[in-house]
Amino acid sequence: MAQYIKLYEENPSPKxxxxxxxxxxxGGLVIYPSDTVYALGCDITNNRALERVAQLKGVKLEKANFSFVCEDLSNLSDYVRQINTSTFKILKRALPGPYTFILPGNNNLPTVFKKKKEVGIRVPDNNITRAIVRELGNPIVSTSIKDDDEVIEYTTDPELIFEKWEKLVDVVVDGGYGDNVPSTVIDLTGDEPLLIREGKGSLKI
Structure with missing residues (x-):
């Protein structure tokens, strides 16, 4: 049975x-708020937790397109190959914000992601998410939680999310109502930025 923890974005309780x-x-799994939809995540360094996330999403871990949620851009070089100045300027302008940027991965990626050439990086504009990542000391691997309902793609009410997920995860963080529009995904691995999915983030960056 998952724990249910209420946090306030203006001032998340350190305790x-x-x-x-x-x-x-x-090794627990967490559902947490972001600046877009609620997401499912775990510690990037814990293989067993990563396997559980992949299982819940119904994907093979080595094929999964999970994002790495970072506190800011300072951890970037841990997982991303050297990027040019214009790419860095785009990141600096857009983050923190509702974007997932696909960047070239380096050799420091966790073992299970070693075969991946690219990695999706998120720095959400949400104090709760960033406080969790800061306290943890490394990124969390993250994936949006979808709803089974055809009409509503993403559940925004944390209490309903808890009802659905309480036996599948270890903690649900209630940070208030979430959004129902996912992040904008932009591929920065080529010469020009390439829009993969239009979401909440503006395309003028």
Whole structure:
């Protein structure tokens, strides 16, 4: 049975953040708010937790397109190959914000992602998410949670999310109502930025 922890974005309680992070460090799965939709995540360094996330999404871990959620751009070089100045300027302008940027991965990627040439990077404009990642000390692997309902693609009510996921994950963070529009995905691995999915982020960056 998952824990249900309420946090306020203006001022997330450090004590509650520590509680959430302890669960993540122990290999737990977390559902948390972002600046777009609610997402499912785990510690990027925990293979067993990564396997569980992949299983819940019904995908093979090595083929999964999970995003890495970072606190800011300072961890970028941990997982991303050297990027040029114009790419960095785009990232600097857009982040934190509702974007997922696909960038060339480097050799430091966790073992399960070693075969991947690219990695999706997120720095959400949400204090709760960033406080969790800061306290954890490394990125969380993340994937949006979809709804089974054909009409509503993403559930925005954390209490309904908890009802659905309480037996599948270890903690649900209630950060208030979420959005129902996912992040804008932009591929920055080529010569020109390439729009993969239009979402909440503006295309003028």
């Amino acid at each position: 509650e953040i520590k509680k959430v992070v302890k669960i993540i460090k122990d």
